Structures are given as structure tokens and as C-alpha cells.
Amino acid sequence: MxxxxxxxxxxxxxxxxxxxxxxxxxxxxxxxxxxxxxxxxxxxxxxxxxxxxxxxxxxxxxxxxxxxxxxxxxxxxxxxxxxxxxxxxxxxxxxxxxxxxxxxxxxxxxxxxxxxxxxxxxxxxxxxxxxxxxxxxxxxxxxxxxxxxxxxxxxxxxxxxxxxxxxxxxxxxxxxxxxxxxFPRIAFKKADFGFKADSYVESGYNEGMSVSSDKVKLSNKVVMEVYFEDKNISTDNLYFRGSTLPKQNGLDWESLPYNAQNDRLIKTTDLIQYDITLYPHAKKWIYALDIPTREIEKTELKGDYTLVSKKPIYNKTRYKLNAALSYKLVSQNVSTALEVDLKKNEQTYKALKELIDSTLNDTQKAKQLMNFFKEQNLFYSLDPKNINLRNFTDSFLFNAKNGYCVHFASAFAISARIIGIPSRVVTGFKPSKENMLDNYIVVKSSDAHAWVELYIDDRGWVRFDPTITASQELDELKEIQNKIALENTIFQKINLNFMYVKYIMNNWILNYNRTKQLSILNNLLNDTLYLLKFILWMSGVFILLFLIYISIKTSTCKDEIMCEMNKVLKILKKHNLMKKENESMQAFLLRVEEKTDVLTSDLSKAYHSAKYGYNDKKLNVQILKDEVVKFIIAIT
CATH class of the missing domain: 1.20.1590 (YP_001051499.1 fold like)
Structure with a gap:
């Protein structure tokens, strides 16, 4: 002090x-x-x-x-x-x-x-x-x-x-x-520089998918931040596409070579625009909302309609993307998506034999398959038990009956192939709306997910999420997750709000460019409500700044001499020494000297010279300021 x-x-x-x-x-x-x-x-x-x-x-x-x-x-x-x-x-x-x-x-x-x-x-x-x-x-x-x-x-x-x-x-x-x-903004469309100080994190996503019995540990590392222009997006549409995996190789699911990907988007509705801020992961993956409609600069839209960067992403990167929430995606060749080893899935084949022989169409068969999974009373668990990986699908559906999204997706894709419907696994992220604030959502590593696309003749590739067929979570897992949720609810809300404010500041301050500038101008000229909000906001800012300025300005004394002496009076008040109403400054300072043993003669002389002297007023005030500083140091 x-x-x-x-x-x-x-x-x-x-x-x-x-x-x-x-x-x-x-x-x-x-x-x-x-x-x-x-x-x-x-x-x-x-x-x-x-x-x-x-x-x-x-x-x-x-x-x-x-x-x-x-x-x-x-x-x-x-x-x-x-x-x-x-x-x-x-x-x-x-x-x-x-x-x-x-x-x-x-x-x-x-x-x-x-x-x-x-x-x-x-x-x-x-x-x-x-x-x-x-x-x-x-x-x-x-x-x-x-x-x-x-x-x-x-x-x-x-x-x-x-x-x-x-x-x-x-x-x-x-x-x-x-x-x-x-002020006019300059756009560097071809620039490839800048701001390399962010360190990259590893997400909970991998391009392929491998079925195992390993326990999964949830990570809260942030993968990306997403900002929707339409804040009414439903939970059912929050699927961010990372890779499609039609090729089964034992327990592994793999993507096809680049030249073998031949999907075609022929119908799109419910278009939506959104921004993502992708955290660095040293790969080319871009997790686009299902389904991206076109590529943008420095990205490439692959044949299976997954979006990738042309260069590995080592820095925090922002993308403005478009997606179609309803679409028809077709393929010329789905033979790979029908390959299945029936010898390793004999029990599943027998259980589905009636469905295989039925005259139902593919859409009806797919619905019946989802019902079949629900009837198996499967449990969701991050620590799967008793899974026999040699006959994984049979073991998962009829014996172990527990696992996480990888197990559900793999078993469902194989089962679909058994009943004659082409299938492929899709991996990416499915965030929870618990991490959503207004139209802003944080996607974390723990949101990594796997689901399945089935090829229905008249509809093309259709998304099915078999994980939702789990009857419930295992009691132990549920108890742990509820405990963690209760402990972290307040912190998570604070953190989410902090990240939201930071994102808005980044979006409107650091990334304020000519496009945003022209957008604001267009809204001001054509939208009366926007103009009114803008005027009110700017007025509020200026009034607040004016009040702060006035408070700082009025905190100083108009009488420069008394302003300096008030510093002394304020300090002495803390020592229970206060100037009496009719007491002169000289008498008060003599009393202070008696009580504190701190010399006040030089301060008293400087005060009277500044207050009543006629010679060089500016110099006298400066001498008073020096003496005030010396006295304050001495008394404290």
C-alpha cells in the first residue's frame, strides 16, 4: 500500500x-x-x-x-x-x-x-x-x-x-x-500469412474408424466454434461431417480412394449459412454441417461431400460455409457398400432372416432395423464389457449388449448390408445443445460421433443414428456423468458465456472487413429497425463514454491549490486528524506537526506562497506539489 x-x-x-x-x-x-x-x-x-x-x-x-x-x-x-x-x-x-x-x-x-x-x-x-x-x-x-x-x-x-x-x-x-x-477495408484474398502463435490441439476424431473394446475417456478440448445465422436449428440437424467410410476391413472402416468417390448432390432444400472457427489439428479435415453444398477458397469438396482444406490446418482458421439440411445425395456405384462377411455374423443373419425375405421396401426395412436394435435392449457405455471382437456384431447385439457410438454404427452398418441395403459409416461430431448459447455453439472432442448412412433407392444416402436406440446408459456411467455435470454446470455456463463474448469480439473487431462494412451500410439504408437499433446502440456508447469522462473530469478540483491540499487532508483524515471549520491552514498544520512529529513548516510556507503570493504563480504551485508529495511520503 x-x-x-x-x-x-x-x-x-x-x-x-x-x-x-x-x-x-x-x-x-x-x-x-x-x-x-x-x-x-x-x-x-x-x-x-x-x-x-x-x-x-x-x-x-x-x-x-x-x-x-x-x-x-x-x-x-x-x-x-x-x-x-x-x-x-x-x-x-x-x-x-x-x-x-x-x-x-x-x-x-x-x-x-x-x-x-x-x-x-x-x-x-x-x-x-x-x-x-x-x-x-x-x-x-x-x-x-x-x-x-x-x-x-x-x-x-x-x-x-x-x-x-x-x-x-x-x-x-x-x-x-x-x-x-x-474506414475503407483492404481485402487480401490471396494472402496466406499471419498470426502463427496458436498451438494446435488434438481432437477426438480420426479419419478412419476402428472397433475395439477399449475404454473411452472424454476430453473437453475445443474442436471448433460455430455461429449460425439461423438460431432455430434443431438438435436433429447438428451433425458435422468429417469422413465417410464405406469400406470394411475386419474391424476397421476406411474411406475409398479419391478417384472412387462418386456421390452427386441433385436436390437441396433448407439452406443455411454459418461460420466456423476451426482449432488447429495439423490435418486437412474440416467438419462441415451435414451436408455442405459447395467448396470455398482454400478448401476442396470431395466426391463423398466431405470438406477438406488444401493445406494442413496449423492455425485457428475461420470459414463461412453453406449447408443443406434436406438433400438428396446419390451414387453411381454402391457395390462396396454391400460387402459383408456372413460367416462372422451368423447369429445376426438368422435374427434378420425374416426381414431379409420380406417384401418391404428399403425405407420400411431400415425402420424395422432401427426397431430391431431397440428390441435388443442395448446399453450405452464408454467402457464396453465382454465384447468378442472375432464375431463383433453377433457379440455386441446378443451377448455384450453394451458399447458406444462406434459399436452401434458398425453393427448397424453390417446389419443393413445383411438385409441388402448399402451402408457406410460416417464419422464427425454431434454437439449437444447444452453447449449452445443463442446461435453460437462450442464443439468439443467429447462430441466426436459415428453414425450410418443407408442408400435408399428413391432417396439416395439417408442418415440413421443407431446410438439413439440404446435403451439407457449403464448405471455406473450415468452416475459418474451426472456427478460431473452437477460439479461443472456453473463453470461450464460461465465458460460458455465467456467464449461467446470472445467469439463476438473476434467476429466484429478482429475480423471486421469490407464485407461486414458494406453489409452494415446496406442494412442502415434498407432496414429501418436495424437503423433504429444502430442509433440507440451508438447513442448508448457515446453517453456511457461521456459519463465516464465527466466523472474523471469532475473528480479534479477547479482550484489547483486546494486540489493539492485536499490530498493532504485526505491522508490526515485516515490518521484521525481533521481540519476544523474555522481553523486556518497554518494552525491546522501546526497541530498536525505536534500530533505526528512530521515537519509541516515547508508545506505551510509553500501553501501560503501559492495561495497569496504574487511572484511567479506557476512556480509556487509546482513547489507546493513537490512539498505535498514529500509530506505524503513522510506521513505514510
Whole structure:
């Protein structure tokens, strides 16, 4: 507490110290993306700069060490083509700039290049980070840069500079908001750069699917964030397609070679637009809502209507996609989707013999198959027991009777083939609406799912989810999940709201582009209700900023002399020393000196000179401010 009071009443440090603070703040973001050798150089340079005895030999040694460590940092990535990649180029430029700054600091000379270096380093850091955290840090750094500049020019206590800088910032916000909304945006359609600092996570999804008896551990890692333009999407439509697996190879389900995928989308209805923010997973998978209608830039729509990126996804990536919630997807050749080994499924074949011989059409047979699964009294369990993998389908349906989506999907696909309906397994994600807020949903690794598509002659590929046929979850699993749900309900709601706010800020601030700008303009011109909401929102923002500005402004005294003395009166009040109504300032300060043994004569003299003196009023006020600071430090 005492330190903070002393700090707030401290006068401006030297220009060199102020510049050092700015340089440190601007280098901090770069440390998170630097190679080890570059961080090592910064540590070595710091030791050399802080040394009192500096020689030319030491300077040349630092130059040599720096050149070697920078070379080692970029040795593995270096080739001539990399200079065309913005991330490599900016990394190199920022490293060389830090190298130059350290050498200049070693000399002790301050030139124009050193003064502008903090601003350059902050600008370069935006090529590595695109996040709300970086945005807030940039605003904070800009505030500190402004404060340091004003502090050096005014040479007044820090508390006064903080108030002035806050007023300047708040006063400028309306102009910043207007410029942000109307300033022309430049679109880099072919750009392939930027913001490489996010580390990637592994999701609960794999391109293929393998049936096993292993226990599954749920993971809450975020796979992607989805924002629907239509917030009324139903749970039945929340299937995000990852891969189709028509080929059975023992216990494994595999996709067909690229040239063998021959699906064709011939009818689409219930079109929907949505945005996804896909977290990095180092693969090309894009989990599109079932079913994507077209590919977009830097993506490819495969023959089975799964969407993939043209390059592995190592960074947080945003896509604006379209989907058809109702569709007809047909194939020219479904022979692979009928392959089945009846010898390994004899019991299942016998149980389905009546259905096989029936005259029902494929749609009716599919419905009967779903009823058959319900009748088996199957349980959902993440820790399957007693499954015989040699005859998996028979074992799952008639003996073990427990498993998770992989077991349900595999058994259902095989059973469909037994009754003569082409089938394939589809893997991806099916999130719960519990993780949905308004029209925003978080998809997690625990939402990984497998379902089945059956080929119905007059309808094409139709989705069936056999997991919903489970009669119930095993008691033990249900108890554990309910316990976890109760423990995490509040935290999950808070976290979901936080992620939603962060997503909206990312969407409207970091990703505000020309398209959004033109969209806002079009709505303002053509939608009266939107215009009214916009005016009310902007008015609310400006009124709030005005009130904050007024509160800061009115917190300062109009009488500069009494403003300074009020600081003294406030501190003394905490020591149970209050000025009486008819007591003069001189008498009060003498009483304070008697009670506290802190000398007040210089403060009293400075006060009377500032209040009643005729010589150099500005100088007298400055002397009073100095004495007030000395007294506050002494009394605390």
C-alpha cells in the first residue's frame, strides 16, 4: 500500500528509463514466438547492457554472438523461397530489429531509430497474434506509451498523468469507433500469412474408424466454434461431417480412394449459412454441417461431400460455409457398400432372416432395423464389457449388449448390408445443445460421433443414428456423468458465456472487413429497425463514454491549490486528524506537526506562497506539489 502511494506521487523518470519501459513492453509479445537461440541472445544482451564497464571488445563480442544466434534461430527454416512467406520475413525483421536495439542500448546513445523501435516492434507483433488478448495488450501498451510521453513533458506526479491520459483516451474513443466502422477495408484474398502463435490441439476424431473394446475417456478440448445465422436449428440437424467410410476391413472402416468417390448432390432444400472457427489439428479435415453444398477458397469438396482444406490446418482458421439440411445425395456405384462377411455374423443373419425375405421396401426395412436394435435392449457405455471382437456384431447385439457410438454404427452398418441395403459409416461430431448459447455453439472432442448412412433407392444416402436406440446408459456411467455435470454446470455456463463474448469480439473487431462494412451500410439504408437499433446502440456508447469522462473530469478540483491540499487532508483524515471549520491552514498544520512529529513548516510556507503570493504563480504551485508529495511520503 505504501509503495503504491509513493509510486502514484512519483515524478517522471529519466527519458532513458521511459524508453526502456517502452522497449520492454514491445518485446514481450515476440518472446512467445521466438526460437530458443533468439531468447538466449536477449538474455545475454540484457547482461551486457546492464554492465557498468563497457568496452569496444564487449560490443564486438555482443555483435558476433548476436549474429551467430540469429543465424542458428533461422538456420532450419532458411531458403530463398521463405522470404516470400510473410511469417518468416517478419520473424527475421523483428529479430534483426531487436538485435539493433540491444546494440544501440549498449552504446548508451539515444537516437531517433531507438525512439521509434517500440512502435515498430508492436506493429510487427500483430503478424503473429490475432486474438482478443493481443488486442487488449496493444491497447494497454498504447496507453502506457501515451502516459510515458505526457509524463516526461509535464514532469508531474504519476496520479495526475494517469488522470489526464485516461481523459484523452476516453475522449478519443468515439472518433476511434467511427473511424473503425467507416474506414475503407483492404481485402487480401490471396494472402496466406499471419498470426502463427496458436498451438494446435488434438481432437477426438480420426479419419478412419476402428472397433475395439477399449475404454473411452472424454476430453473437453475445443474442436471448433460455430455461429449460425439461423438460431432455430434443431438438435436433429447438428451433425458435422468429417469422413465417410464405406469400406470394411475386419474391424476397421476406411474411406475409398479419391478417384472412387462418386456421390452427386441433385436436390437441396433448407439452406443455411454459418461460420466456423476451426482449432488447429495439423490435418486437412474440416467438419462441415451435414451436408455442405459447395467448396470455398482454400478448401476442396470431395466426391463423398466431405470438406477438406488444401493445406494442413496449423492455425485457428475461420470459414463461412453453406449447408443443406434436406438433400438428396446419390451414387453411381454402391457395390462396396454391400460387402459383408456372413460367416462372422451368423447369429445376426438368422435374427434378420425374416426381414431379409420380406417384401418391404428399403425405407420400411431400415425402420424395422432401427426397431430391431431397440428390441435388443442395448446399453450405452464408454467402457464396453465382454465384447468378442472375432464375431463383433453377433457379440455386441446378443451377448455384450453394451458399447458406444462406434459399436452401434458398425453393427448397424453390417446389419443393413445383411438385409441388402448399402451402408457406410460416417464419422464427425454431434454437439449437444447444452453447449449452445443463442446461435453460437462450442464443439468439443467429447462430441466426436459415428453414425450410418443407408442408400435408399428413391432417396439416395439417408442418415440413421443407431446410438439413439440404446435403451439407457449403464448405471455406473450415468452416475459418474451426472456427478460431473452437477460439479461443472456453473463453470461450464460461465465458460460458455465467456467464449461467446470472445467469439463476438473476434467476429466484429478482429475480423471486421469490407464485407461486414458494406453489409452494415446496406442494412442502415434498407432496414429501418436495424437503423433504429444502430442509433440507440451508438447513442448508448457515446453517453456511457461521456459519463465516464465527466466523472474523471469532475473528480479534479477547479482550484489547483486546494486540489493539492485536499490530498493532504485526505491522508490526515485516515490518521484521525481533521481540519476544523474555522481553523486556518497554518494552525491546522501546526497541530498536525505536534500530533505526528512530521515537519509541516515547508508545506505551510509553500501553501501560503501559492495561495497569496504574487511572484511567479506557476512556480509556487509546482513547489507546493513537490512539498505535498514529500509530506505524503513522510506521513505514510
Amino acid at each position: 505504501k509503495f503504491s502511494k509513493q509510486l502514484l506521487h512519483t515524478k517522471a523518470p529519466s527519458p532513458s528509463i521511459r524508453l526502456d519501459i517502452a522497449i520492454v513492453l514491445s518485446i514481450i509479445p515476440h518472446i512467445f514466438v521466438m526460437k530458443f537461440f533468439m531468447i538466449l541472445y536477449i538474455c545475454i544482451a540484457l547482461i551486457f547492457v546492464l554492465k557498468k564497464n563497457k568496452s569496444n571488445k564487449a560490443r564486438y563480442f555482443l555483435m558476433l554472438i548476436g549474429a551467430i544466434l540469429i543465424a542458428l534461430s533461422f538456420f532450419n527454416d532458411y531458403n530463398f523461397s521463405n522470404f516470400s512467406k510473410i511469417q518468416f520475413f517478419v520473424s527475421l525483421v523483428s529479430s534483426v530489429l531487436i538485435y539493433a536495439v540491444s546494440l544501440q542500448k549498449f552504446t548508451g546513445e539515444v537516437n531517433m531509430y531507438l525512439k521509434v523501435s517500440p512502435g515498430l516492434l508492436m506493429l510487427l507483433s500483430f503478424f503473429f497474434f490475432e486474438s482478443i488478448t493481443m488486442l487488449l495488450y496493444a491497447v494497454f501498451t498504447l496507453f502506457i506509451f501515451t502516459l510515458l510521453n505526457i509524463w516526461g513533458r509535464m514532469n508531474t506526479p504519476l496520479i495526475d498523468v494517469l488522470k489526464l491520459t485516461s481523459k484523452l483516451f476516453i475522449s478519443s474513443l468515439p472518433i476511434v469507433i467511427i473511424l473503425f466502422l467507416v
